[in-house]
Amino acid sequence: MDTIFTRGPSLNNRLTLALVLSVLLIFADHKLDAFQSTRVYLNSIVSPLQYLANLPSLMLNESAQRLTSRQQLIEENERLTNQVLNMSERLQRFDVMQAENTQLRTLLDAPVKHGMRKMVAELMAVDNNPFSQQIVINKGAIDGVFQSQSVLDDRGIVGQVMEVGTTNSRVLLVSDVTHAIPVRSVRNNIRYIASGTGSLDELYLEHVPHSVDIKEGDLLISSGLGNVFPEGYPVARVKTVIRDESRPFAVVSARPLAKLDRLKYLLLLWPQQNTDTPPIEPVTDTDEAGENP
Structure with missing residues (x-):
């Protein structure tokens, strides 16, 4: 009993024919640019499938970016808080130093007699x-x-x-x-x-x-x-x-x-x-x- 796979040319002949047609199509597309519009249509058809395939990766990247941004905000907030505290402490010391500087200037301007050490x-x-x-x-x-x-x-x-x-x-x-x-x-x-x-x-x-x-x-x-x-x-x-x-x-x-x-x-x-x-x-x-x- 013959099956449908035994009908027609043999597998080797089919492979040879497919290779020849592929070479001809490649040559025609490369030299004559005959399939440019066809590629555009095919890309348009396949494009939604590509977006669907990339969607999980995009969602993971977006979630990771959001988590990273939140962590960066927390670290930056902590850094700015520490900076504010340090600047506040420096400002307090500056006020003290300014008062001491004023006192020293007043002291050095005291009316000491000429020639007195x-x-x-x-x-x-x-x-x-x-x-x-x-x-x-x-x-x-x-x-x-x-x-x-x-x-x-x-x-x-x-x-x-x-x-x-x-x-x-x-x-x-x-x-x-x-x-x-x-x-x-x-x-x-x-x-x-x-x-x-x-x-x-x-x-x-x-x-x-x-x-x-x-x-x-x-x-x-x-x-x-x-x-x-x-x-x-x-x-x-x-x-x-x-x-x-x-x-x-x-x-x-x-x-x-x-x-x-x-x-x-x-x-x-x-x-x-x-x-x-x-x-x-x-x-x-x-x-x-x-x-x-």
């Missing part, structure tokens, strides 16, 4: 003893600091150096109960002794007779007596004058001009005759060993 020091610590008014600054013997050296701020005299270390020093404030400074009134040049009361905002003028011409608001400056504080620097302003005849002397209090409760930067002064004196060098173990044979 000066140096800026910074507050390191405040004595927590309620019965002592002392502070520690970051300058010491290696910077040429010496005992009884005058210390000022941008408004007036703060106190004097009482102890000198290698890299820091202790300053006794004018408000300490053990401190006294010779002063004189700018208005009439009468001399007084201003002593500390233990309070940062009050000094006491000792042994002021009732008949002395002193008024509230009088400016008191250093007189230069005692060879500790240079002459002519503001110290205090008279706050109250009480003349009680039952007492031997008038009770006179003054307010220090220096801001003793908010010190940050201070000014160290050297006497004019010591302007060219080299800084004191601390004695080291090597120097001591070199001196002893």
Whole structure:
């Protein structure tokens, strides 16, 4: 019994015929461009099938891109948040530095006498003893600091150096109960002794007779007596004058001009005759060993 596959030319003849027709069609299309319109129609027919075949890939790519974009937005938002926090912290430091710069400029513009050496020091610590008014600054013997050296701020005299270390020093404030400074009134040049009361905002003028011409608001400056504080620097302003005849002397209090409760930067002064004196060098173990044979 013959099947339909045994009818007609053999398979080899069919293959040969197909190859010959293919070569002819390729030659005709290449040389004569005879099937260009046919290819356009065929592409139009197949194009929807291509879109359908690429649709899953496009959907996956779009989903991945959306997830990537969301992750990028989250990372960028986190980065910008951190940047805002860093800039805010820098702005806060900038405000502090601007205030310190203004204070330093004011301090360096203080009316220091011509030829007098000066140096800026910074507050390191405040004595927590309620019965002592002392502070520690970051300058010491290696910077040429010496005992009884005058210390000022941008408004007036703060106190004097009482102890000198290698890299820091202790300053006794004018408000300490053990401190006294010779002063004189700018208005009439009468001399007084201003002593500390233990309070940062009050000094006491000792042994002021009732008949002395002193008024509230009088400016008191250093007189230069005692060879500790240079002459002519503001110290205090008279706050109250009480003349009680039952007492031997008038009770006179003054307010220090220096801001003793908010010190940050201070000014160290050297006497004019010591302007060219080299800084004191601390004695080291090597120097001591070199001196002893």
